[in-house]
Amino acid sequence: MAARTEGRAAPGGAATGAVSAPKGAWWNDANVRAVLYQILTVLVILGIGWYLVSNTLANLAQRNIATGFGFLDREAGMPIGEHLISYTPASSYGRAYLVGMLNTIFVSAIGIVLATILGTIVGVARLSSNWLIAKLASVYVEVIRNIPLLLQLFVWYGVLLALPPARQSLSPLPGIFLSQRGLYFPVLYEHPVHAVMLILLVLGVVLTVVVHRWGKRRQALTGKPFPMLGPALGLIFGLPLIAWAIAGAPFDPNVPAMKGFNFQGGASVTPEFVALLLGLVTYTAAFIAETVRAGILAVPRGQWEAARAVGMSETRILRLIVLPQALRVIVPPTTSQYLNLTKNSSLAVGIAYPDLVSVGYTMINQTGQAVEGIAMIMAVYLTLSLLIAAFMNWYNKRIALKER
Amino acid sequence: MTDIAAGSVSRPPAAQTGVVGWLRQNLFSNWFNCALTFLALYVIVVGGKALVDWALLDATFVGTFEDCRKGTGACWAVVAEKRHFMLFGTYPYEEAWRPAAATALFIVTLLVSTRRSLWGRPLMIGWIASFIVMGVLMRGGVLGLTPVTTENWGGLPLTLMLSSIGIIAAFPLGLVLALGRRSTMPIIKALSVAFIELVRGVPLISVLFMASVMFPLFLPEGVTIDKLLRAQVGIIMFAAAYIAEAVRGGLQAVPKGQFEAADALGLSYWKSMRLIILPQALRIVIPPLVGIFIGMFKDTSLVLIIGLYDLLNAVRTSINDPNWRAFGTEAYIFAAAVFFVFCYFMSKYSQYLERLLAAGRNR
Incomplete structure (x- = not known):
């Protein structure tokens, strides 16, 4: 073994391999x-473990708390404000748990995308040759990184609740309303052509990848580069637009409007969601900015100079020479930032956004089944962590330096 | 200027030197940079003016909530009014000097520890002594101090104690876990990996929930442990997993030859670790450890979710007073400033340490 x-x-193992080591006692x-x-x-x-489990069982028996996951089928009776799947207080605990899990995944997924974009912009801004921009970016990073996220969430939530009431909503753009009740924005009424457009969009992405591969191969064989920007835009956005035009260009937005005491129509997100998303994105972006900066700085100056000597333009240098090398340094620490964002979304419980932890906590308080509740919460986060880590490891391997 | 310079070397054009040159190079090098500069200046001037007006010019620094409501600016009077609750939570008002002294003692110990030349056994004993004195000050019951139960501990001292005791107690545990993860014994290794990855894969809140609702179930009938202690145990477990990963990084950075040389000398496992490997590994680990400490210091604020009055919760609760409720922003800015000062100081210190230790290596 x-x-x-x-x-x-x-030490013992090394000795036995040698010529004739004196044999020691067996316990040595x-x-x-x-x-x-x-x-x-x-x-x-x-x-x-046995001691803890027996204590727990004795305690549970004494407090008349059931064990097992039977409670998941019982009626939850807790209202949840935001749900991506249909939910009423009459739904089961299992469904409430699912709602919480989907909310966590939803806010984390959007947060990861936005934090990556903002983080990259801030990271590049910190290296800007413009002194003012670089200073502003570093002030942002230093301030955000050194204040607890929970405090920032409270501040964002406070700001959103201090917005005017629904009747006097701010309207930064026509059709978009920002008030204490959250953010209301127009959406399109459903139309059969949307499904077709979605399919064409996916098809366009697939075709772009295929064409890109073909272009790469042609360049490797003949040296002639294939300009990708036009065809990519045409394939990804052109195809759905053509389908839309053929269908008669239906454009029927569902614009929110004030009716009575609240808005009707359109779509909305709650202040809790907006506060959580803003907090997570601005906080994580500060950390991602640092990894982006470190990654770009890790590319030796000689690479820039060599590329300039070959006569490449600055944007091409960044895209073809620097970023591919910087990405190798950036990806591993960014992965842990994505994991942190996902785990930090659990702070939603502090501002009453119904994520997995808040729903789980209510569940524990109502049923008393703490062990099962916490195990279920932890299981979801572990699975999410493992999935993100697996995906990023796969991506990291793909972009890693291919050495002979 | 000598005549040689004046004769043969022409000075650079005025547009490339001095203030003008700096401005041209750093702010107005091309049209894009010009646009960015003007945009940034606009934001700074407009935002800065609004901020200065609100925070300084129109602000109310002393007075009652009525004075604050009349003013249009910030109400810093809320900090003055609620300072005891914000900083020390529900600690008895007349005993305020005790948490204040404990905090001061902690800060002094921390400042003394930043001196690289003082690192060593005496400093460790100094830390333990400070913690004992802090505990005595906070708890009371001896030397004629009125006893104060841990339920009434709160504010800044609580935040400092939870995070620093958390990291100090987690260190030995993390060390053992890191060694376990690199062990050749499969079961020890599997257990260490399982603990580290489990804890690192879940949010701190779930660990704190576990500490707050599951720990009481683990203990036999009639035995209860204090809520504060439970949170502390949760924080220690959480920090240990992160420390273990940092230490593992340090262990990996020690060249293989060092392990082999220690074996060749016939040192036992623990002796080779204690005398050869760990002194080298831990030196590398110091900057990431400071980083973990900063993270734990910020994350301690999560104990508010399980109902402890750390600095953030104390500040949040202090503005529940209906008279002052409107001035939450000012209160949160105060809390943010306190957190910022500690974290910024530590992160700058960690950068300084990194340079110092790297200088020793690159000699």
Whole structure:
């Protein structure tokens, strides 16, 4: 079991390989000891585990708390303001849990995309040759990074609740209303052509990838580069637009309008969601900015100079020479920032956004089944963490330096 | 100017030197930079003016909530009015000097520790002594101090104690976990990996929830542990996993030859670790450890979710007073400023340390 002697060989193991080492007592043999230590550790952990489990079972029995996951089928009776799937207080705990999980995934996914964009902009701005912009970016990073996220969430939430009431909503753009009730914005009424457009959009992306591969191969064979920008735009956006035009260019937006005490029509997001998203994005972006900056700085100056000597334009240098090399440095720390964002979305409980942790906590308080509730919360975060880590590892491997 | 310079070397054009040159190079090098500069200046002037008006010119620094309501600017009077609750939570008002002294002692110890030349055993003993004195000051019950239960501890001292005790107690645990993760014994390794990855994969809140609702179930009938202690245990577990990963990084950076040389000398595992490997590994780990400490210091604010009165919760609760409720922003800015000062100081210090330690290596 512990006879693996590669790497740092145990002293006893190293001796037995030699000519004729004097044989010591058996309890001095490193391999025997390793087995003993491990058996001992397992016994201690099993002992502690047994003690804790028996205490827990006794406590649960004494407090008349059920065990097991049977409660998931019972009626939850808790209202949840925001749900991506249909939900009423009469729904089961299992469904409430699912609603919370989807909310967590939803806010994390949008947050990751926006934080990446903002973080990249700020990271590049910190390296800007414009002194003022670089200073502004570094002030942003220093201030945001050194204040707890929860405090920032409270501030964002406070700001959003201090907005005027619905009747006097701010309207930065026609059709968009910002008030204490949240953000209201127009959406399009459903039309059969939307489904077709969506399919064409996906098809366009696939075709772009295919054409890009073909262009790369042609360049490798003939040296002639294939300009990708036009065809890509045409394929991705042109195809759906043509379909839309053929269908008679239906444009029928559902604009929110004040009716009575609240808005009717359109779509809306709550202040809780906006506050959480703003907090997560601005906070994580400050950290991503630092990784982007470190990544760009890690590319040796000689790379810039060599590319300039070859006569490339600055944008092409950034795109073709610097960024591919910088990405190798940027991706691993950015992965952990994505994981942090996902885990930090649990702070939603502080501003009452119904994410997994808030729903789980209510569930625990109502049923008393703390062990099951916390296990379910942890299971979801572990799965999410593993999925993000797996995806980013795959991506990291793809862009890693190919060495012979 | 000598005559040689005046004769043979022409001075650079005025537009490339001095203030004008600096401005041209750093702010107006091309049309895009010009546009950016003007945009940034606009934002700074408009935003800065609004901020100065609000925070300084129109602000109310002393007075009652009525004075504040009359003014249009910030109400810093709220900080003065609620300072005891914001800084010390529900700690008895007349005993305020005790948490204040504990905080001061902590800050002094921290400042003393920044001196690289003082690192060593005496400093460690100094830290333990400070913690004991702080504990005595806070808890009371001896030397004629009135006892104060941990439920009434709060504010800044609580934040400082939770985070620093958390990181100090987590260190040995993290060390053992890191060594376990690199062990050749498969079961030890698997257990360490499982603990580290489990804790790192879940948010701190879920660990704190576990500490607050599950720990009481673990203990036998009739035994209860204090809420503060439970949160502290949760924080220690959480920090240990992160420290373990940092230490593992340090262990990986120690060249293989060092391990082999230690083996060749016939040192036992623990001796080789203690005398050869860890002194080298831990030196590399110091800057990331400071980073973890900053993170823990900020994350301690999450204990408000399980109902402890750390600095953030104390500030939040202090403005529940209906008279002062309108001035939450000012209160939060105060809390943010306190957090910022500590974190900024530590992050600058960690950068300084990194340079210092790198200088030693690159010699």
